[in-house]
Amino acid sequence: MDVQATPPVRPRIAFLGTGAQGSSIAADFALAGHDVTFIDQWPAHVEAIRAKGITVNFPARSVNVKVPALHLCEVAEVKGKFDLIFLVVKAYDTTWATHLIRPVLAEDGFVIGLQNGMTHEEIAAVVGRHRTIGAVIEIASNMWVPGVVNRQNDHDESWFALGALDPDQQHRVEGVADILRSTGRVEVMEDIRSAKWMKLVVNAAELIPSAIIDTALNDAARIPEMLEIMRAAGYEAIHAALADGATIMPIIGMQPVMSNDPERYVDEIFAEVLRTFSREDTLTTSLQDWRKGRRAEVQEVNGWVVDILRAHGRDAPVNRRIVEVAFEIEAGRARPEPGNLALLRATPQQQDGASHA
Known part of the structure; x- marks a missing residue:
C-alpha cells in the first residue's frame, strides 16, 4: 500500500542513519502519524526516498510511505530543533554523528542510540x-537497493529496550x-547499561563469527565446531560484562526465570535469538x-570484550582470535569463507607455525 505521512505533529523526530534498521523503524513512525525526518549518508538512498518514498518489505506485507529525507550536508540547513x-x-x-546532530537537538530533547555496542x-x-536514552534493538533486516528495505521481523517479533542515563529523566x-x-x-528498563551489555x-557470539565464515547465522550455528566457538565467545563476553559491573538480566522478551548461571544464560539467549529473531x-x-x-x-563488539577483560587482568583468547581474523579480512589479506573456521580454531602461535610450513 501507499500511504502519505500525516502533517507534522509534536514531537519533532529525526532518524540519523536510515539504513535497513533505521528506515524500517522510521517508516513505521511516519505511518503512525509522527513527524519524522530521514537523514542519511548514502546519497542514492536519500534521492530514492525523495523520488519514490521508502518501501519496507515485511515477511507477509509491504508498505510505502512518503517522508522528508536529508543528506548529511543538509543538516546545517535545518530550521528549528528536533525533540527526539x-x-x-x-x-x-557514534561520536561524529552525535556532534553533527547536536546543534539541532532541543534543549530538553533526547538522543536515543538504537545501536550495537556500548555507545x-x-x-x-x-x-x-x-x-541521552540508552537503547537495545533486536530486529533483522537488510537493504541492498536504495529506498527499499527487507525487514525480516514484523512488529510482534521486534524488540526494544529503553532507559535514561540520568535517573532524573527516567520518568x-x-x-x-x-x-x-x-x-x-x-x-x-532502569538498568539500561546491563541490558546493553x-x-x-549475544552480538559477540553471532555477528563477526558467522560473518568470518561467510554464512547465514542459522547455518553457522548448525556447524558443531562453529557453534562451540560462538558460544565460547559469548561466555567470555558475559564474564567481561560481570567484571564491568553489569547484572545478568533477561532481554529480548525472555522470561525472568531464565538462568542466572553466566554460561547457561548465554546458551539460552543465543537459542532465543536463533529461534525468534x-x-x-x-x-x-x-x-x-x-x-x-x-x-x-x-x-566495538568483540574488541570491547577483549579490552574489558584485559583491564581486569584476564584474557579473552576466543574473542581476541575473532578480532585478529576479522581485521585480516578488513585489511584485504583474507576474505570471508567457510575455510576460516580453521583460523578461528587455531591460536595465533599455531597459525604462525602453519603459515611457515
Whole structure:
C-alpha cells in the first residue's frame, strides 16, 4: 500500500542513519502519524526516498510511505530543533554523528542510540547524560537497493529496550517508548547499561563469527565446531560484562526465570535469538557490511570484550582470535569463507607455525 505521512505533529523526530534498521523503524513512525525526518549518508538512498518514498518489505506485507529525507550536508540547513533524535548509525560512527546532530537537538530533547555496542556513553559525552536514552534493538533486516528495505521481523517479533542515563529523566522514557511501540515490543528498563551489555554478549557470539565464515547465522550455528566457538565467545563476553559491573538480566522478551548461571544464560539467549529473531537466510549486519565493502563493528563488539577483560587482568583468547581474523579480512589479506573456521580454531602461535610450513 501507499500511504502519505500525516502533517507534522509534536514531537519533532529525526532518524540519523536510515539504513535497513533505521528506515524500517522510521517508516513505521511516519505511518503512525509522527513527524519524522530521514537523514542519511548514502546519497542514492536519500534521492530514492525523495523520488519514490521508502518501501519496507515485511515477511507477509509491504508498505510505502512518503517522508522528508536529508543528506548529511543538509543538516546545517535545518530550521528549528528536533525533540527526539534516533541515532541508527554504526557504533564506530557514534561520536561524529552525535556532534553533527547536536546543534539541532532541543534543549530538553533526547538522543536515543538504537545501536550495537556500548555507545550510550559516547552520546552522553557530546549532548549530556540528561539528554541521552540508552537503547537495545533486536530486529533483522537488510537493504541492498536504495529506498527499499527487507525487514525480516514484523512488529510482534521486534524488540526494544529503553532507559535514561540520568535517573532524573527516567520518568520521561515511557513517552518515548509509546512512540517506539509503533514498530515493535518495547520495555522500559532502569538498568539500561546491563541490558546493553547483555545484547553485546549475544552480538559477540553471532555477528563477526558467522560473518568470518561467510554464512547465514542459522547455518553457522548448525556447524558443531562453529557453534562451540560462538558460544565460547559469548561466555567470555558475559564474564567481561560481570567484571564491568553489569547484572545478568533477561532481554529480548525472555522470561525472568531464565538462568542466572553466566554460561547457561548465554546458551539460552543465543537459542532465543536463533529461534525468534533469525530466519534461514538472515545474514548478520557484519556480513552485510563486508559484502558492501564496509567496515564491521569488530572493535566495538568483540574488541570491547577483549579490552574489558584485559583491564581486569584476564584474557579473552576466543574473542581476541575473532578480532585478529576479522581485521585480516578488513585489511584485504583474507576474505570471508567457510575455510576460516580453521583460523578461528587455531591460536595465533599455531597459525604462525602453519603459515611457515
